[in-house]
Amino acid sequence: GNSVTQMEGPVTLSEEAFLTINCTYTATGYPSLFWYVQYPGEGLQLLLKATKADDKGSNKGFEATYRKETTSFHLEKGSVQVSDSAVYFCALISFGNEKLTFGTGTRLTIIP
Amino acid sequence: SQTIHQWPATLVQPVGSPLSLECTVEGTSNPNLYWYRQAAGRGLQLLFYSVGIGQISSEVPQNLSASRPQDRQFILSSKKLLLSDSGFYLCAWRPPRTGPNTEAFFGQGTRLTVV
Numbered sequence: 001g002n003s004v005t006q007m008e009g010p011v012t013l014s015e016e017a018f019l020t021i022n023c024t025y026t027a028t029g030y031p032s033l034f035w036y037v038q039y040p041g042e043g044l045q046l047l048l049k050a051t052k053a054d055d056k057g058s059n060k061g062f063e064a065t066y067r068k069e070t071t072s073f074h075l076e077k078g079s080v081q082v083s084d085s086a087v088y089f090c091a092l093i094s095f096g097n098e099k100l101t102f103g104t105g106t107r108l109t110i111i112p
Numbered sequence: 113s114q115t116i117h118q119w120p121a122t123l124v125q126p127v128g129s130p131l132s133l134e135c136t137v138e139g140t141s142n143p144n145l146y147w148y149r150q151a152a153g154r155g156l157q158l159l160f161y162s163v164g165i166g167q168i169s170s171e172v173p174q175n176l177s178a179s180r181p182q183d184r185q186f187i188l189s190s191k192k193l194l195l196s197d198s199g200f201y202l203c204a205w206r207p208p209r210t211g212p213n214t215e216a217f218f219g220q221g222t223r224l225t226v227v
Contacts, residue, residue, distance in 0.1 A: 082166035093212040104155030
């Protein structure tokens with residue numbers, strides 16, 4: 001079955017630091033990959049996605065590249081802000097499977 | 113445009129009491145619907161999903177059940193709540209028959225505390 005392994009948190013960084021949150025996956029076929037963000041007390045919002053190998057998803061300064069050879073989709077941002085503090089989830093859907101499978105989430109805290 | 117509504121936002125219920133959480137989607141037809149639970153300090157656990165009226169797939173055996181009485185309505189229920197049912201419940205929808213490239217859209221969640 002499908003699974004997503006995500007970097008354990010929590011992660012605490014200083015403002016303007018470089019961010020990487022690791023995500024690797026196991027899936028049948030060629031899945032689509034997603035990063036969602038959850039701000040305190042809220043539901044999940046799509047941050048970015050990539051639907052085929054070597055695609056790069058990007059949004060709000062965040063980027064992630066679909067790496068088929070390493071089955072990875074690591075989230076990066078060059079300079080984080082306090083407002084980026086949230087929980088980040090890596091997820092996938094594979095063809096023929098209607099279930100969106102999530103990683104365990106990584107809590108990110110940015111300190112000024 | 114499509115919107116998803118989930119209510120209530122917060123709920124405090126005693127052990128052994130029933131539960132009913134409701135989710136509705138507007139602006140689309142025959143959506144795929146999902147219920148997830150997020151326990152404190154843990155990730156998202158898929159509880160149920162539905163690809164059509166009366167079609168419910170259960171992912172985790174437990175004392176919860178789901179129903180889809182109308183095309184865009186998804187209800188999560190329990191006859192008797194347990195303390196372990198406490199958590200943050202999220203409803204989500206995806207467009208039907210669009211393949212894996214389409215993301216899911218989430219409601220604002222219901223925080224359930226069983227006391």
